[in-house]
Amino acid sequence: MQLYLDTANVEEIRQAADWGVICGVTTNPSLAAKENEDFGKILPTICDLVDGPISAEVISMDYEGMIKEARELAKVHQNVIIKIPVMPEGLRAVKTLAAEGIRVNVTLVFSVNQALLAARAGAAYVSPFLGRLDDIGQTGVALVKDIVDMIDLHELDTEVIAASIRHPEHVPAVALAGAHIATVPFKVLQQMFKHPLTDGGIDKFLEDWKKAQGGK
Numbered sequence: 001m002q003l004y005l006d007t008a009n010v011e012e013i014r015q016a017a018d019w020g021v022i023c024g025v026t027t028n029p030s031l032a033a034k035e036n037e038d039f040g041k042i043l044p045t046i047c048d049l050v051d052g053p054i055s056a057e058v059i060s061m062d063y064e065g066m067i068k069e070a071r072e073l074a075k076v077h078q079n080v081i082i083k084i085p086v087m088p089e090g091l092r093a094v095k096t097l098a099a100e101g102i103r104v105n106v107t108l109v110f111s112v113n114q115a116l117l118a119a120r121a122g123a124a125y126v127s128p129f130l131g132r133l134d135d136i137g138q139t140g141v142a143l144v145k146d147i148v149d150m151i152d153l154h155e156l157d158t159e160v161i162a163a164s165i166r167h168p169e170h171v172p173a174v175a176l177a178g179a180h181i182a183t184v185p186f187k188v189l190q191q192m193f194k195h196p197l198t199d200g201g202i203d204k205f206l207e208d209w210k211k212a213q214g215g216k
């Protein structure tokens, strides 16, 4: 399973890219709105920092608007993936864009039916939002597994991005559920490094080394 970073913050992306652990980035209008800079300026910078799929979302709700925005975004860099919500106008746009060779990540997926429709329309990726399902008392990881199983069973050419990841335990859960990609917030990526036995082990190694040097 690949890891993407779920943020529009350039500093977070720079750090995660330096650690060598991320293969792509996902953004959405809420994440872009948190930044002080215009997203039109941020997107090319992200593409320079990470040589992998970079999802940028359209905000139009009609087919013509989506297509216009998508074509503009796709011109920014060959790695730009267009994010479109799962809705009839959106899937119509997916079909047109896929025929033009523009890859789409269908977002806000909360059911196997939505994932199937997106895949049939030609989505390169589908993004089930597990944290938001957990929020309403359903099991997000179970949805990710069902979508992966459905895609495998019917040999559909769509990758599953487990999105709306809220804590480090979500990551192994979606990896074992077969997600192709997990997109994680920066805080979760930092938490993934952490284990008390690692921290304690490092302290003990350094302490023992220092003691031994003192005795020489």
Ligand code: G3P
Pocket (backbone or CB within 6 Å): 006, 026, 028, 129, 131, 132, 163, 164, 165, 166, 183
């Ligand atoms: O990639 C989608 C993700 O950003 C949504 O996360 O935490 O707002 O549900 P969240």
